[in-house]
Amino acid sequence: MAVATLGTTTQSCLALATSSVGLTILKQILLGGITKGLDIFSNKDSFLANQLIEAALPQQLKSINNTLTNLGLSNLVQKEKEYIAQAAAFTVETSRPILVNAVNSLTAEDAARIVQGGSGAATQILRERTSQQLMAAIAPKVDAKLNEFGIIKTLNTALTGNNILTTILGGQNTSVTSGISHFASEQMVNGLFNIIQNHEQQNSGQIMNALGGIK
Template identity: 65%
Template structure:
């Protein structure tokens, strides 16, 4: 009995290994890469379409959840001193700035997807749900921040929100402590708010792409299985 058990276990292990190898082989084929790219490009399109629409941006929980901790503290402080309306304006202006970044974000993300390698595909096939987005983020995050921040900075300064928040928090050490420095003068938030807003945009965009990937995991797996037959 024990000998039979060992034989069955060995056969099962070989079968599992064979299936895993087949999945990796398919993922790294032209068909597998095409499927992976389609899913990611669909998530990118979905995210950037949300960026283009201010109301969709403001009502999206994945974007709201992406607000950096420092910016949350700034907003909480403003609300605590009776300036909730200023926080609402800030969020509105960031939403408008988001639409202004689509033109620079799209080619960076699209190029990265189109240049996915067979090594990337193998990692995606062997990883769990959301790995494709994780790899895309590794390849593009720093480039996106660098490209988006000047656009966001331009828009937020055009709207005057940086000056408004600086004025609201001037005369105290609140701003410096919130941004992690000791500077409480009128330039403390210059660049800081734009960088924090840019982080929110990038984090939110990847949240949307990953959600799209997870929602389409079964579709991706089914497509791979169909091609295995």
């Protein structure tokens, strides 16, 4: 009897999830996370202070920054971070439609997968469907801005002749020109998804209450 009841409850919750009401709630929460993330990207100080963005720093860029610090150039590392934060603001209106369109395209089948996948599943689907598109769209803007700010040339000069470049870039290039922009773009994309996922997790109770209290 208990098993049968549990099965019936689960089916009912999944039915609610795939209803227009459940799907609307899921979309609203994701859109809220997107807005929150892009608002942070729009403000240099907020970007620099956000730990979820800092956690998304690629290992390659960490290695470059550690090398610069060891060379006594910690001030250059700070400049690099500030310029990346400034460049992030120029990606906002490029990223927004890509993410919003993906959310608006979510289906009843997606909603069912999200409910079954638990907290963070909605962001995971969004990441799967947009991360490559986001990278392709924002990387040229990031590269243009970082070159405009002059930080690429400065880093290249500071690290010329250092083995860290050969190691990070696989020996194919002795310049950070292409590498730094890619790593910065990667940090932005992953940092944005970290913020969206955090927002989703903070609001998971709202989702579950709306879907009948499924845990």
